Amino acid sequence: MDVITKDWSSSKYLKLWLNVSICVPTFLVVETLAAFKWPFMTILTVVLAGSAVMGVLCGIMGVLGRRTQKNFVTLISDVFGKKFSKFFYVLRGLDCAGWYGINIAAATQLIVNLITVVTGVKVSNPIFIGIFLVLLVGNAVIAQSSGGLQRLLTITLCVLIPGIVIILFQMGGRVFANANFFVNSQGLVFRDVIGNICVVAAYWNGFALNMFDFGRNAKSDKSAFWGNCVGIVLGMGAMTVIAAIFAIQSFMTTGSYNWNLSHSLLHVSSSVPIHILVVVVFLMFMISTNSVANYYPAIQCLKAIMTKSRNSINMAIFLVISSAITPFFLSSSTSQLAYYWINLCGTVLAPLLAVLICYIILAKYHTVNADQYKWIYIVWTSAYIGIELVTLSILSYLWIIAIIGIFSTVTILHRLGQHAQKTNLVDGDL
Structure with missing residues (x-):
């Protein structure tokens, strides 16, 4: 990931953002907006507006990263000094470790739900923990290879498009007939709309720092700016539409909308092969997201804190921290x-x-x-x-x-x- 190629066109940035945007945690953003019982077009507009705000900042950082050829770790050290900068490295590392674990836990839940759908047997806690640990380590191993990760990003997007088409075909004309949350919703409160535009923008605060890093690969200022600016808008827009599709499918099956991905996927299709396809696609997206947005920045921070440590040691430290704090996100009490x-x-x-x-x-x-x-x-x-x-x-x-x-x-x-x-x-x- 630290190899600088200086050949990224806008399309590579679009691919990056489409991959990191489509994951379980971004469903939390859409789920928050859905709780207001807004029309779908309002939800989509809020998501696109918030993404555009952060997109402009990411575009600027991409251009500046290309011009300075400095990553965010170096820039923080230049401004705040080596000693004070470690405070930010620790915070960014913990931020990444938390989201990494949340992604892995969500992926584990998807697999567990799939096993239950296929076999009809509820998965025990030891098996859940085993799947979690395999995904935890496996994702980190995949993240080590820059070339392998680029191939994964491409394959994931290629699989996504036909997968969504198949699901829509299965749902048929019932989609819009049953999607009554597109209308008959509660009145809009301007303060809530503005506040949630900021929520969507703020969602990318941590990862946005890495635009300095990825900007170093841009072939031009134009590709660095527009690739990032448009990429985040398209990625979050796609995430919103996909979330809506699953929510509608959940409504058609149960009579109520469910914006929780791991639950709504239980109703995505009566066809087991299609259910498997959807779970596999989201697993691929989550591996991509974790590799680019969480694992890579955290390892950068660890390298800056412990300059003489080996990659294997850094990986072990990160995985231990991530696995240690993840249970706090899963427990209803914490x-x-x-x-x-x-x-x-x-x-x-x-x-x-x-x-x-x-x-x-x-x-x-x-x-x-x-x-x-x-x-x-x-x-x-x-x-x-x-x-x-x-x-x-x-x-x-x-x-x-x-x-x-x-x-x-x-x-x-x-x-x-x-x-x-x-x-x-x-x-x-x-």
């Missing part, structure tokens, strides 16, 4: 706190996007120094997190306000720095 914690990790990482973008753009002017960037980040992030801790809730729009605040503060300091430079130049001439 899952709410666990998801709050992992979202808080994203909350701390989100303002880094603005700081790193400003740092790269203004580096040649020498108007804002590293200490100022550090304090700008600390002040805005502390205010952001402080409000969330007081309210005990994730206020999705605050990260947008923090990013705008950072951009504004840096702009003011840059203008002041330019004025000071001009003043010093005039004084020198005198």
Whole structure:
């Protein structure tokens, strides 16, 4: 994954985003919106709008990554220094470990459900744990090969398209006749719409940092920007449509909509081969997502923290941490706190996007120094997190306000720095 090829066209970025977007955790985003009982087109619009907000930021980071040829680990170290940067590496690593485990647990549940559908026998907990561990280690092994991962990304997309066509053909004309959640929904609340646009955008806060890395492979600024910007919109849009298809199928079978993927897939088809096909496709997507969005960034962070450790040691540490914290996301008594914690990790990482973008753009002017960037980040992030801790809730729009605040503060300091430079130049001439 660290090999820089500089040959990525927009299509490669589209393929990347389509793969990382279509996975079980993104169903959580759509499921949240569905809980408002909004019309489907409203849900789709909110998802596309939120994705476009983050898409613009990812496009900019892709371009800057191509121009600087620096990954996010190096950039954080340049701004915050080697000692302070380890705080961000630990947070990003824990964030990745949490989502990696969530993906693996969801994949395990899909396999367990499939076994139950095929055999009619409920799977015991030891077998569940065994499947979980096999997937946990297997995914990490697959992630080691950059070439193998690229082939997996291509094969997955090739299998997805005919798979969805087959499912739609099976559902037939009943799809839209039974999809009454497209209409007759509750009235829209503007605050909820805006808030959830921010929720969708914030979902990619952590992975967005890696756009500096992937931008290094772009063949042009145009491909780095539009590939990322359009890729995230298409990926999340596709995820929403697929989630709706499964929810409708669940309604046709049970009489109620189910936006939980592992449950709705139980009703995806009466045909066992088609059920197997769908589960296999989603397993492939989750392996791709985990490899690119979770395993690779976490290993980068571990390498930065323990510079002399071997790859096998880093992999073992990551898998142990991931398997240790995953049960907290599965337990009904701790899952709410666990998801709050992992979202808080994203909350701390989100303002880094603005700081790193400003740092790269203004580096040649020498108007804002590293200490100022550090304090700008600390002040805005502390205010952001402080409000969330007081309210005990994730206020999705605050990260947008923090990013705008950072951009504004840096702009003011840059203008002041330019004025000071001009003043010093005039004084020198005198």
